[in-house]
Amino acid sequence: MAQLLDLPTEILLKIISNLAAHNQPDSLDHVPFYCWVEALMEQDEEAQEQITWLRPVSASCRRLYDVCFRALYSYIPLDWSSSGAPSMRLLQALGNDQSPLVHVRCLHIDVKSCSALGFYKVFWLPNVRIVSLRRFTNRQALGWDGHDHVGTSPVEVLRLIECGAHEEALAEVLSWPKALKELWYDIEQAYWDGHYWSGYRPGPAAYQFTCAAVERAMKSQANSLERLVLTRQRRPYQGLGYSFPINLSDFTRLRRLSIYHVFLVGRYCGDGELLRKQLPRSLNELEVFFDDGGTDFLKGATLPNQQVWLLGMLENIKRGKNTDSGTPESSLERLRIVSMEWPSFRSPFADPPLDGSDAGEHGNESEPDFVYDVTRGTSHPESIWKPPLRLMRGFIEAGVSFSVFLHQKRRYRYVMEGHQGFKHNWEDSWTGRYLDGKALSHYYGIGQNIY
Numbered sequence: 001m002a003q004l005l006d007l008p009t010e011i012l013l014k015i016i017s018n019l020a021a022h023n024q025p026d027s028l029d030h031v032p033f034y035c036w037v038e039a040l041m042e043q044d045e046e047a048q049e050q051i052t053w054l055r056p057v058s059a060s061c062r063r064l065y066d067v068c069f070r071a072l073y074s075y076i077p078l079d080w081s082s083s084g085a086p087s088m089r090l091l092q093a094l095g096n097d098q099s100p101l102v103h104v105r106c107l108h109i110d111v112k113s114c115s116a117l118g119f120y121k122v123f124w125l126p127n128v129r130i131v132s133l134r135r136f137t138n139r140q141a142l143g144w145d146g147h148d149h150v151g152t153s154p155v156e157v158l159r160l161i162e163c164g165a166h167e168e169a170l171a172e173v174l175s176w177p178k179a180l181k182e183l184w185y186d187i188e189q190a191y192w193d194g195h196y197w198s199g200y201r202p203g204p205a206a207y208q209f210t211c212a213a214v215e216r217a218m219k220s221q222a223n224s225l226e227r228l229v230l231t232r233q234r235r236p237y238q239g240l241g242y243s244f245p246i247n248l249s250d251f252t253r254l255r256r257l258s259i260y261h262v263f264l265v266g267r268y269c270g271d272g273e274l275l276r277k278q279l280p281r282s283l284n285e286l287e288v289f290f291d292d293g294g295t296d297f298l299k300g301a302t303l304p305n306q307q308v309w310l311l312g313m314l315e316n317i318k319r320g321k322n323t324d325s326g327t328p329e330s331s332l333e334r335l336r337i338v339s340m341e342w343p344s345f346r347s348p349f350a351d352p353p354l355d356g357s358d359a360g361e362h363g364n365e366s367e368p369d370f371v372y373d374v375t376r377g378t379s380h381p382e383s384i385w386k387p388p389l390r391l392m393r394g395f396i397e398a399g400v401s402f403s404v405f406l407h408q409k410r411r412y413r414y415v416m417e418g419h420q421g422f423k424h425n426w427e428d429s430w431t432g433r434y435l436d437g438k439a440l441s442h443y444y445g446i447g448q449n450i451y
Helices: 009-019 033-058 062-074 086-093 099-103 111-117 119-124 167-175 211-221 272-277 309-321 389-397 437-444
Strands: 106-110 130-134 157-163 182-187 227-232 256-260 285-290 334-339 377-379 401-405 411-414
Touching: 033 062, 033 157, 033 182, 033 227, 033 285, 062 099, 106 111, 106 119, 111 130, 119 130, 157 167, 167 211, 182 211, 272 309, 309 389, 389 401, 389 411
Parallel strands: 106 130, 130 157, 157 182, 182 227, 227 256, 256 285, 285 334, 334 401
Antiparallel strands: 377 411, 401 411
16 A cells, blocks of 8 residues: 555645635535524634644645645634634734745634734735635724725635624725625624613714615625625614615626525515515525514514515516516526524514414415415425415415525425526525524523423
């Protein structure tokens, strides 16, 4: 048997690369999008372990060092519990020997721990493609002349974690990439709305969070952004962050949108036509997450007499696909609804469920002429639950494949003929790892014994 060092360099490199940390742009799709921050934390922890054993291997001899060198530097993870993380050491190295930095393709930085070191410099590493910034909370643009850097960074994927940065600072960072393809934006709204006071001493003046501010900040990437993930940090603040719906109609290349309902629908909008028009024609895939347990996922955070937003939007998508001009106004093929609505005990202020969980197929008797191909649907193996027929009819008549994922075993997905469905069907095996009793009690301030 050949010894390890006797193997050709290309084989050694392949072995090391398969063992070393990887962080591809789509590697977070195996979990629900609202869990992407937690999934990234786990990924970084695994990468730290891999780097720990890979470093002594690289130091064992010159040949292995040369082989491991690229793998060691291609992915620089963030140690979430230490200011001495690899990304911190990398920033310190920016002023010294930069030859290893040519191999960096992905790195994660805790901005709050290293703001004095000039985190922004990493945007111009020659081969960097993915940058994750944690705790970027600037209220104003950076104190440097960055105008010459607009549209010059090679970064294609930007992930903002616990991001409380206000519009001016956010817009500046988003203006740097030449053509940003993906933006993962986890909003810390408390930094906008003034919930970061220390004792009885108020912090800086609060600025109300609005989706319009986010739209303006992202405007520089309107012609390149293909995927947008918009989430928010869980906080027990009442009414935090409701504004008018986000308008993405100018984002002409956007194909995938994963968004919390408070940003898509807002508190004030029940106009299905308006919601459809504020989505770009290019949009192919939409995911909506409801993080409010007292919210009926059909109605959203609305008044009882307000128009049902989802059915209204589906009706307008159907009309948009059947225009007289022959040019469809919507390209939407897939829509996934995930809701944190209350389990069997439910909130006392929540409306009765529209899913038939209390009394058979609630409301289904009103659709006697609706026929669909039952073989194209998939439910939980231990449940026969389906969404209301009026909702299923809305999806199917609009030509939209769909997945509805609620608490417990209430889940159902349906793939239209000719459609591919979602690439990752995590709901088939998902156990709610990040939606356990502890997480819900933290969000709502209730007891943990809820299941």
